[in-house]
Amino acid sequence: MGQKVHPIGFRLGITQLHLSQWYASKKYYSKYVLEDHFLRTILKKQYAKAGFEKIEISRKIENHIEIVIHVQKPAVLIGKKGPTEGLQKEIKKLIFKYRGLSSGFNEPNQGPNDNDLKRLKVVLYVIKCKTKTNASASSIADFIIENLEKRVPYKIVFVLLKKNLKYNDQKPLGMKVQISGRL
Known part of the structure; x- marks a missing residue:
């Protein structure tokens, strides 16, 4: 390793x-x-x-x-x-x-x-912030945390995240998210 x-x-x-x-x-x-x-x-x-x-x-x-x-x-x-x-x-x-x-x-x-x-x-x-979107890593993490704390199912959180990023002008080129624990 x-x-x-x-x-x-x-x-x-x-x-x-x-x-x-x-x-x-x-x-x-x-x-x-x-x-x-x-x-x-x-x-x-x-x-x-x-x-x-x-x-x-x-x-x-x-x-x-x-x-x-x-x-x-x-x-x-x-x-x-x-x-x-x-x-x-x-x-x-x-x-x-x-x-x-x-x-x-x-x-x-x-x-x-x-x-x-x-x-x-x-x-x-x-x-x-200069970016029009919420495409920074910290804002994406805050979005995921906020929705998971509201007990939204994690699969729906990722669908919502894709929709939010899709409608903005600047989209991230790629994204990898790891979540652990009881979901």
Whole structure:
């Protein structure tokens, strides 16, 4: 049996960019990696219906975080009004929650005060995906998971998937799906 290579890790730096772009000393490196992972998992859990493609995080300086979110339905994230200030404040609070900063809190169970929120700068860009279809691997997987959780029979899920992909302009050239467990 041959050795398996992760397809994204194999291409990083050549044809694809890293999803986190920053430099940190030994002291902060592991903290930033875990903080990025925490942000990605929480955002994907809270806004599962947005159809995330990828979340890029870059840090220029210590308290400046730039987040680029590629989604299929940006209205789920930012609402119909449009401004992202509410989402930025929510992300700041998530970061404070993860870091466990208690120095700026008035009470142990209250959130950070205005001075702490002003020190941390979060720049947020929400970008709608370029593809007209749901032909990306993550969106296809989300479609299958969503329907299987609704207890739709798996054969019908694949028929629905074919119909959805058939009526769009850009169709994938091929697809292989593996499902295991009790179906």
